Amino acid sequence: MIPYVRREKIMDELENKQIMYIEDFLKIFDGVSESTIRRDLKMLEDENFIVLLRGGAVKLKLDSHEIPVGTKKLLYKEDKEKIGKFAASLVEDDDCIYIDSGTSCTAMFKYIKARGVRVVTSNTQILNEVNHVIESCIVVGGEVNKKIDSISGPLTDDTLKNMNFDKSFLGASGFGTVVGINTPDFREASKKSIAKTNSKKCYVLADSSKFNKSTLCKAFEIQECILVTNKEIPGLKGISEYIVAE
Incomplete structure (x- = not known):
């Protein structure tokens, strides 16, 4: 699975569940390493789209400034x-x-x-x-x-x-x-x-x-x-x- 599609799937999951854990994503993406998932999540956080929480939790971030259309x-x-x-x-x-x-x-x-x-x-x-x-x-x-x-x-x-x-x-x-x-x-x-x-x-x-x-x-x-x-x-x-x- 290419990175873009994987990140898209991550956002689909968060849209439905709001808060998830890295362990949840490892179960969804069979064969994908934890380091790869963490890189995907870090990229989404850098784009100001999610928030990484303590304990490996992840949630959507919907803040007040304009999110890039991509x-x-x-x-x-x-x-x-x-x-x-x-x-x-x-x-x-x-x-x-x-x-x-x-x-x-x-x-x-x-x-x-x-x-x-x-x-x-x-x-x-x-x-x-x-x-x-x-x-x-x-x-x-x-x-x-x-x-x-x-x-x-x-x-x-x-x-x-x-x-x-x-x-x-x-x-x-x-x-x-x-x-x-x-x-x-x-x-x-x-x-x-x-x-x-x-x-x-x-x-x-x-x-x-x-x-x-x-x-x-x-x-x-x-x-x-x-x-x-x-x-x-x-x-x-x-x-x-x-x-x-x-």
Whole structure:
């Protein structure tokens, strides 16, 4: 098993169990040495993705700063795919839509089946996903943040201010009734706010692990959008509109 696949499996296991021990991984990866597992875990810790505890314990680390998109792909993969696929089903023929940066937003692109769709995006990953059902794809200008595969800044904001969308699909680092829809980056928050304002409908794609997670910048209140997530969130019932992706 190649190292990337092994680390991906480690994250799958931690996603389900939250805390595990090195001995647990030795049982899962038959024939893999303890030193190899420790190297994998150290690499994931260096990427700020897990925490190594005393006694050989390991847990996920979901902190307040932006995680690199390459690492994000390992988190809650099935949930993000489910959310992305459902979000794509909301796109109708001839819609003009905005697709934000973020792994859940990227996941939706390949599932779009509606015809004649015009896409505006600040997500550099989407360039690899354009297919025949997309009538046109506009990538907005601005400063590229390679860490999160996103374009943002004053030029991006100025471009989006002059556009109108049938629907926007936004990512978020955290969401909640008090913390709103949030992100660690002022530029990302500004971009999301503009896209939301200029859209007839605004959907935020976020898995349930981000509920009540607070980062530096609130883009807007959660009541101003429709949340698409992966399971019921009792704390939002009667307060905010949300959809559980099936």
